Amino acid sequence: MKKRLLSAIALIATVSTLMLSGSVIARAAPAPEYSISIACSSTETTAIGSQTVMNFNYAAQLAFKNYVEAASSGKIQVNIYANSSLGNASEILLQCMQGIIEVSTAGDSDISNYYPNLQVFSIPYSFNNRLEFYDFLDSDYVQQLNDDIAAAIGVRIISAFDNGGFRNFSNNVRPIHTAEDLKGLKIRCMQSAAHVKTMEALGAIPTALAFSELYSAMQTGVVDGQENSPLVMFDNSLYEQQKYYSLDGHMVSPAYIIVNEEWLRSLPADLQQVILDGGTMAQTAARGIIASSEGIALDLLNQAGVDVYSPTAEEKETFRIAQVPVLEWLRSEIGDEPANNFMTAIEEVKTAGTTAIGATAAASTSSANVVPYIIVICILGIAVLVLAMKLKKKPSNNQE
Numbered sequence: 001m002k003k004r005l006l007s008a009i010a011l012i013a014t015v016s017t018l019m020l021s022g023s024v025i026a027r028a029a030p031a032p033e034y035s036i037s038i039a040c041s042s043t044e045t046t047a048i049g050s051q052t053v054m055n056f057n058y059a060a061q062l063a064f065k066n067y068v069e070a071a072s073s074g075k076i077q078v079n080i081y082a083n084s085s086l087g088n089a090s091e092i093l094l095q096c097m098q099g100i101i102e103v104s105t106a107g108d109s110d111i112s113n114y115y116p117n118l119q120v121f122s123i124p125y126s127f128n129n130r131l132e133f134y135d136f137l138d139s140d141y142v143q144q145l146n147d148d149i150a151a152a153i154g155v156r157i158i159s160a161f162d163n164g165g166f167r168n169f170s171n172n173v174r175p176i177h178t179a180e181d182l183k184g185l186k187i188r189c190m191q192s193a194a195h196v197k198t199m200e201a202l203g204a205i206p207t208a209l210a211f212s213e214l215y216s217a218m219q220t221g222v223v224d225g226q227e228n229s230p231l232v233m234f235d236n237s238l239y240e241q242q243k244y245y246s247l248d249g250h251m252v253s254p255a256y257i258i259v260n261e262e263w264l265r266s267l268p269a270d271l272q273q274v275i276l277d278g279g280t281m282a283q284t285a286a287r288g289i290i291a292s293s294e295g296i297a298l299d300l301l302n303q304a305g306v307d308v309y310s311p312t313a314e315e316k317e318t319f320r321i322a323q324v325p326v327l328e329w330l331r332s333e334i335g336d337e338p339a340n341n342f343m344t345a346i347e348e349v350k351t352a353g354t355t356a357i358g359a360t361a362a363a364s365t366s367s368a369n370v371v372p373y374i375i376v377i378c379i380l381g382i383a384v385l386v387l388a389m390k391l392k393k394k395p396s397n398n399q400e
Contacts (some may be wrong), residue, residue, distance in 0.1 A: 001119040008187040032077035032268070038064060038103035038257075039092040048293060050298045056289040058082050058104050060159060060257055061287035064103070065123050068278040072271055078103075097154050099260045106155075106256045107163055114153045115333050117145075120342035122194035123324045124250045126347070130291065133162060133252055135353055141345035148241060150261045157174070158279025159257035163288040164229045165248035165294045170238065171225025172218065175309055179203065179318040188214055193333075194326050198250060201322040214219035230297035231290075239306050247310045248319055257282050 042057040054062075058080075063213055065078040081090035086092055086101065086194070089110050096104040112118040125132040136142060138158040150156040169176050171185050183203030189195045191208050199206035207223050217223045223241060227250065233239050257279055264272055311319075331339045 008164045017283070033075045034072075034271070035077045035079065036102040037079050037081055038088070038105075039086040039095070039101055040105035041084045041087070041089045041092065042082060042105070043309070044082050046231060046233065046235055046293065048297050049304075051296065053293050053296070054289060055163065055212060056161065056286040057255065058162070059289045060105070062285040064159075064257065064278045064282040065208050067281040068274055071274045071277065076271065076274065092392060093155075093258070096258055096260050099154075101197070101260075101264055103257065103259050106258050108254050108256075111149065111155075111256070111258075115149050118149070119194070119330060119336045120339060121253050122192065122251065123196075123326055123339075123342070124198045125316075125320045126323075126343075128249070128316075128350075130162065130252075132350060134287065136346060136349045137254060139345060141341070141348075141351050154261050155258040156261045156264060157258050158276055159254075159283035160254050161283055162290055163255035164250070165230050165290060166247070167227050167229055167251045168245060168247050168249060169225060169227050170233065170242040170245040170306075172241060173224050174241050174245045175307060176248065177309065177311055178315050179321060181246075185224045186218065186222070193329055195251075197325045197329055198322045201325045202319065208361070211236075214238065216388060218242065223360065230294050230301060230374055234297045234300055239301055239304050241377035242391065244288070244307045245301060247308065248316060248320065249358045250322070250336070255286070274371045 013127060038061050041058045042055045044055055044058045045052045046055045047092075055175050061080050061082065065080055068078050070075050087095065089105070089107060090113070092101065092104040093106045093110045095101045096106070106122045107117050127136065137361060142160070146157040167336075169182065169187065171187070172183060173185060176182055179202050187199055187204040187347050188207045188209045191198050196206045207217075209217055209223065213240065214223070214226055215236070218238070220227065225244075226238065228238065230245075233242075233245065239245070258274060259279075264275060267275065327339060327343075
């Protein structure tokens, strides 16, 4: 009995020692040298029908946080502020410019208020597909543009991805196969000059409405249709009032993760690289989520009875008449050189992409030569998507 008591006392003493040691170790663990904030105006999740997936902006933030904290060996702590908890998109951009927060998300439309040349992304029908757009975002031209933005307004772009996908036309009157089919349709669009001029060039009637009024306006016939990405179509139940959806892909705009340039340069060189690499990780996560989520949205739109049509190359060419008036307007806003340089850079990227595809095909027909970049995006997107579907469904603020 005495031995058992002594054994019990010894066990309690050992456990107590371990617990105390653990608490001492926890207290003695070095605190992060840098505690930084990353903010966005998006919700954590996006609803696609009955499914809930991680919002691409939030996915980018999580990837940035996980990578930076691990790669810095705990020297940098990253605090995420989603759901507009630090302000709306324009407010958090300004806070990042002022150095109040170190990192934030931003859209090209917000940054263009301070750097007008970024309006070049409003030129319609500039890109044929998402990979072409990503190649452009990763090009030397855009890197030089990003350097100029950092010098001009004090924030550096470290991640770039599409802001939820290509914008397409939907309506409740007739299928849209060519530009001719848009004539006379009342289309709600964003009230920027580029969007309005695009609608007018295609023969549609641009209609000014707040996004919050769009559903009832379609329901009552105030407008015939609208233009948004598949994710926005489903996330906001717009498909319930629209029979036809044409994947013309007239516009795609970039979304970014930005950091305060002065703060970034104040860090030791090794931690600066960690932040930049974290941006690359965030970029890959966001691109994967957008691509996989859009596929789900399109499939569900079909299941919901929406007539989803993808124009042929010949049909899509008819829509390009909208480029000329927008380019003319843009040149009057920012000058000939920035607009011309943008269009030239796009053509160079398209030519380089075509050459690369041709070279790969000539070298081998083996599936082993599939571009690794595509595989990484798909795997990451699917993996995060599966995990995100377990999250509780929340209302979304993806509105345009």
